[in-house]
Amino acid sequence: MILELQNVSYRYRAGALALDDVSLAVGEGASVGLVGESGSGKSTIVKLMLALAKPSSGSVLFEGAPIAPAVMRRFRGAVQTVFQDPYSSLDPRQSIESIVAEPLRSLGIARGSEARSMVAESCAAVGLPADALGRFPHEFSGGQRQRIAIARATVCHPRLLLADEPLSALDVTTRIQVIDLLAELRASAGLAILMVSHDLSAIAALCDETVVLNAGRVVEHGTTATILSTPSQDYTRRLVAAVPRLPHP
Amino acid sequence: MTLLSVQNLGVQTPAGRALVADLSFDLAAGQRLGLIGESGSGKSVTSLAVTGLLGSGLVASGSVLLDGVQVVGASERRLVPLRGRVASVVFQEPLTALDPLMRIGRQLAEPITRHRGLRGSALHAAVADALDEVSLDEARISRAYPHEISGGQRQRAAIAIALASRPQLLIADEPTTALDVTVQAQVLRLLDDLIDARGMALLFISHDLAVVSAMTPDVIVMSSGVAVERGSIERVLSKPQHPYTAELVRSARALDDMLGQR
Numbered sequence: 001m002i003l004e005l006q007n008v009s010y011r012y013r014a015g016a017l018a019l020d021d022v023s024l025a026v027g028e029g030a031s032v033g034l035v036g037e038s039g040s041g042k043s044t045i046v047k048l049m050l051a052l053a054k055p056s057s058g059s060v061l062f063e064g065a066p067i068a069p070a071v072m073r074r075f076r077g078a079v080q081t082v083f084q085d086p087y088s089s090l091d092p093r094q095s096i097e098s099i100v101a102e103p104l105r106s107l108g109i110a111r112g113s114e115a116r117s118m119v120a121e122s123c124a125a126v127g128l129p130a131d132a133l134g135r136f137p138h139e140f141s142g143g144q145r146q147r148i149a150i151a152r153a154t155v156c157h158p159r160l161l162l163a164d165e166p167l168s169a170l171d172v173t174t175r176i177q178v179i180d181l182l183a184e185l186r187a188s189a190g191l192a193i194l195m196v197s198h199d200l201s202a203i204a205a206l207c208d209e210t211v212v213l214n215a216g217r218v219v220e221h222g223t224t225a226t227i228l229s230t231p232s233q234d235y236t237r238r239l240v241a242a243v244p245r246l247p248h249p
Numbered sequence: 250m251t252l253l254s255v256q257n258l259g260v261q262t263p264a265g266r267a268l269v270a271d272l273s274f275d276l277a278a279g280q281r282l283g284l285i286g287e288s289g290s291g292k293s294v295t296s297l298a299v300t301g302l303l304g305s306g307l308v309a310s311g312s313v314l315l316d317g318v319q320v321v322g323a324s325e326r327r328l329v330p331l332r333g334r335v336a337s338v339v340f341q342e343p344l345t346a347l348d349p350l351m352r353i354g355r356q357l358a359e360p361i362t363r364h365r366g367l368r369g370s371a372l373h374a375a376v377a378d379a380l381d382e383v384s385l386d387e388a389r390i391s392r393a394y395p396h397e398i399s400g401g402q403r404q405r406a407a408i409a410i411a412l413a414s415r416p417q418l419l420i421a422d423e424p425t426t427a428l429d430v431t432v433q434a435q436v437l438r439l440l441d442d443l444i445d446a447r448g449m450a451l452l453f454i455s456h457d458l459a460v461v462s463a464m465t466p467d468v469i470v471m472s473s474g475v476a477v478e479r480g481s482i483e484r485v486l487s488k489p490q491h492p493y494t495a496e497l498v499r500s501a502r503a504l505d506d507m508l509g510q511r
Contacts, residue, residue: 172501246459246505247486
């Protein structure tokens with residue numbers, strides 16, 4: 001297992017339990033979808049999995065062991081993230097080249113011409129035009145910004161990508177392209193993906209496994225195909241039924 | 250007279266880049282029209298141009314007649330009487346559309362006072378009715394600040410505020426994009442019912458073909474600021490003519506197919 005939550009509970013200060021006894025594991029090359037309403041704890045799980053917060057109880061394991069300061073750099077290199085909002089997740093004052101190079105700089109992976117060529121390769125892999133490198137975030141549309149965020153997350157060749165609603169700010173054609181891009185990164189680089197989404201079609205397209213969260217608890221966990229076709233929980237059934245569908249041709 | 254008549258609308262940035270070019274459409278009272286396109290297609294800029302809300306430096310050209318009044322180049326003084334009375338807008342993100350420092354009840358009372366001249370207990374009753382209409386609990390929501398309620402409740406409140414002035418035209422710019430799917434389904438049904446009940450016209454802006462197809466019989470497909478195709482939603486879905494529309498429909502179908510058959 002790359003990353004694992006074991007009986008994790010989490011409480012924000014004096015608030016109610018945001019997560020209640022959640023166990024969840026992502027193995028090498030796996031693809032897990034995390035589904036649930038706002039407030040169900042999806043983003044809290046991502047926060048804990050990124051070691052940006054510590055669980056109130058239970059443990060977060062990286063390669064089977066707690067994430068000690070000594071392994072932090074390796075952890076950051078192995079587990080990267082893409083956020084929902086490509087408008088706030090990119091520094092408006094940095095060029096695209098500098099933004100994408102950030103993990104290489106901060107993790108001490110590469111610099112100079114080696115870093116430049118890794119950045120160029122990563123940007124090309126996500127389909128950004130070659131002239132993008134010298135430009136700034138405000139010159140790009142939402143879909144392209146999300147590509148920039150994915151280029152940044154994958155520039156250091158991580159093993160696991162935690163993507164928190166990476167598609168919900170995107171248009172449908174772009175969404176398909178980003179799904180294809182993530183699927184391609186999965187196939188070519190063996191990248192494992194944990195994707196948080198309320199968009200079931202995106203989960204269906206990308207994730208073999210689905211975990212359904214409700215009020216901080218895992219209410220259903222199984223293969224995506226089973227959960228879509230024969231959901232066992234009421235909440236899952238409502239979720240599947242609420243997805244807007246196209247009229248039949 | 251047509252409620253909204255847009256002729257050869259263009260919107261340019263200060264640098265001279267065209268965000269919208271040569272866009273024309275008419276919307277009669279009670280009619281519904283969808284504007285669909287990707288980010289950067291000019292659909293939101295169009296909605297801002299129609300209501301005279303274009304941001305700094307953006308310049309509109311052509312003609313936008315809203316209830317017979319020319320919006321392009323109009324002074325703020327000419328525009329104010331149109332807003333609310335003729336057209337209201339529901340924006341994508343209710344957290345930025347609502348005033349964070351004002352209780353929902355007061356935000357809702359403002360347009361009611363302004364447009365319907367109500368005061369005192371009549372105003373209080375109208376606020377309660379308006380919240381009830383969007384299925385919000387008056388006692389709780391009226392006293393709440395925007396950050397104290399959920400995203401779906403905020404968007405319902407924003408809809409109530411937009412409708413409070415009894416507009417003839419509602420412009421809904423991605424009104425459910427920020428919401429969970431279960432909440433989206435509820436809010437769409439609510440909008441559909443309210444628009445029907447009041448006989449309002451609707452300009453519905455979205456990137457989501459499935460959502461648009463549930464709301465409007467006709468659509469204009471925009472790409473790079475240009476209307477590339479228009480027609481009934483059925484025709485556009487079954488026989489898209491423009492390559493961009495074909496791509497859009499193909500993508501939407503692909504996502505839909507991933508969910509399997511109904």
